[in-house]
Amino acid sequence: MNKKLSHSELLAIVKSVPMLTPSANQLLQLTAQEDHDLADVVNLVKTDAKLTARVLKVVNSAAFGLLSNITSIDRAISYLGERIIVSIAIGDSAGKLFDKELAGYEATGGDLWRHDLRTAIAAREVASQSGADISPDLAFTAGLLHDIGKALISDYLLGTAPDAIQMIRSDESVDYLTAEVAMVGFDHTQAGYELAKIWQLPEALVEVIRYHHQPSQAGEANRALVYAVHLGDNIAMLSGFGTGADSMQYPLDPGYGNYLSLTPIDLENIILTVDSEFSKLQESLTANGEE
Amino acid sequence: MGQLTLGVGEYGASNIIGEEVKTYALGSCIAVILLDPQTRTIGMAHIALPDSSINKNKAAEKPGYFADTAIPALLEEMARYGCHKKGKGMVVKLCGGANVMDTNDTFQIGKRNALAIKKILWAHDMGAVAEDLGGNFSRTVSVSVESGLVTLSSPGRPSWQL
Numbered sequence: 001m002n003k004k005l006s007h008s009e010l011l012a013i014v015k016s017v018p019m020l021t022p023s024a025n026q027l028l029q030l031t032a033q034e035d036h037d038l039a040d041v042v043n044l045v046k047t048d049a050k051l052t053a054r055v056l057k058v059v060n061s062a063a064f065g066l067l068s069n070i071t072s073i074d075r076a077i078s079y080l081g082e083r084i085i086v087s088i089a090i091g092d093s094a095g096k097l098f099d100k101e102l103a104g105y106e107a108t109g110g111d112l113w114r115h116d117l118r119t120a121i122a123a124r125e126v127a128s129q130s131g132a133d134i135s136p137d138l139a140f141t142a143g144l145l146h147d148i149g150k151a152l153i154s155d156y157l158l159g160t161a162p163d164a165i166q167m168i169r170s171d172e173s174v175d176y177l178t179a180e181v182a183m184v185g186f187d188h189t190q191a192g193y194e195l196a197k198i199w200q201l202p203e204a205l206v207e208v209i210r211y212h213h214q215p216s217q218a219g220e221a222n223r224a225l226v227y228a229v230h231l232g233d234n235i236a237m238l239s240g241f242g243t244g245a246d247s248m249q250y251p252l253d254p255g256y257g258n259y260l261s262l263t264p265i266d267l268e269n270i271i272l273t274v275d276s277e278f279s280k281l282q283e284s285l286t287a288n289g290e291e
Numbered sequence: 292m293g294q295l296t297l298g299v300g301e302y303g304a305s306n307i308i309g310e311e312v313k314t315y316a317l318g319s320c321i322a323v324i325l326l327d328p329q330t331r332t333i334g335m336a337h338i339a340l341p342d343s344s345i346n347k348n349k350a351a352e353k354p355g356y357f358a359d360t361a362i363p364a365l366l367e368e369m370a371r372y373g374c375h376k377k378g379k380g381m382v383v384k385l386c387g388g389a390n391v392m393d394t395n396d397t398f399q400i401g402k403r404n405a406l407a408i409k410k411i412l413w414a415h416d417m418g419a420v421a422e423d424l425g426g427n428f429s430r431t432v433s434v435s436v437e438s439g440l441v442t443l444s445s446p447g448r449p450s451w452q453l
């Protein structure tokens with residue numbers, strides 16, 4: 001049996017995680033605001049020489065197949081768009097967490113980042129196709145960050161996956177969250193929530209991290225966004241990109257219907273788009289990872 | 292040992308003894324496995340969606356992606372290995388088609404995939420002799436060309452056979 005963590009032990013784990021770089025943090029703040037310009041994004045990126053270099057490296061990577069090199073950061077950002085810039089900044093700033101091998105979930109290295117990227121694309125598609133008033137860019141960022149708590153508790157869950165699955169199969173647990181609590185005292189949304197607060201993420205992102213499996217509990221202001229990520233998460237898991245043993249071990253909240261409209265055909269189209277966008281994006285962002 | 296690995300929307304066949312035909316992490320996707328005892332050929336398609344009418348371009352580029360285009364494409368591929376063009380005598384096994392917990396109709400992609408595949412097999416006078424479909428877990432499937440044995444695995448569970 002694994003040892004349950006106390007709240008102060010959880011906080012100590014969370015506090016041992018490096019802070020986001022100031023530019024990544026400011027980018028998240030800025031892009032969560034309803035009215036913001038790409039020009040503001042450009043100005044922010046310019047304050048960070050390392051990030052600027054990364055962005056230029058990505059835009060000039062083979063994935064985009066540009067005929068001539070882009071050397072101006074303004075052009076690079078307008079070519080790549082806000083979402084890719086945010087992905088680069090997050091990957092740059094917290095890459096260690098995203099690349100962590102989630103052994104506690106019996107997942108392999110890279111699974112978390114791939115799951116997050118697919119969730120991000122799917123949440124963006126849900127946001128833009130569902131007729132709801134949600135920023136697709138924000139849904140994308142929220143998708144990237146939603147499961148960050150798994151990287152925090154995975155080590156403590158080591159060896160628990162078969163028991164967790166068994167608890168769910170025998171109805172002892174309703175879902176993987178309850179199993180996580182039974183094993184280590186906290187679930188990945190609670191752990192992620194603590195980190196989101198320490199990182200001082202915008203409220204909308206904090207709520208997504210905390211409630212993406214229980215969207216009805218999110219505050220009214222952000223509930224539609226949380227539902228979009230909830231669906232994006234499920235779409236990612238359905239298409240075979242989970243993070244190991246917990247894949248599809250969470251109920252779908254049909255209450256999304258009050259906020260988002262989605263037909264079976266819409267869903268199938270989203271699955272298709274996620275598949276093709278994912279390969280493109282992953283290829284371009286790998287230029288980000290290597291030093 | 293050789294391995295023929297199929298990604299989402301891909302299909303392929305092998306008659307090389309010692310080789311495995313494998314596909315990873317089927318969520319709502321379904322692996323259609325065709326075993327031809329005559330030629331000892333194993334064919335597999337990793338199908339993602341039930342119907343190609345939603346995107347004809349994608350179907351042209353990746354016929355294995357949709358149930359209605361994948362099965363004819365797989366049969367055609369297997370004919371290159373000397374198998375019967377219409378799949379006569381072949382043994383059919385299906386796995387995958389998972390759904391999320393407590394899902395609603397819209398999200399029953401796994402179930403819609405299974406129905407579509409069975410309808411198309413039916414139209415080809417073929418039927419599955421074994422299936423491991425549904426549930427709410429992801430499956431990795433591997434078929435031995437030599438024995439035709441289908442082995443499944445899923446994180447946190449012991450592996451099993453079909």
Ligand SMILES: [Fe+2]
Binds near residue numbers: 146147212
């Ligand atoms: Fe989660």
Ligand SMILES: [Fe+2]
Binds near residue numbers: 115119
């Ligand atoms: Fe997730």
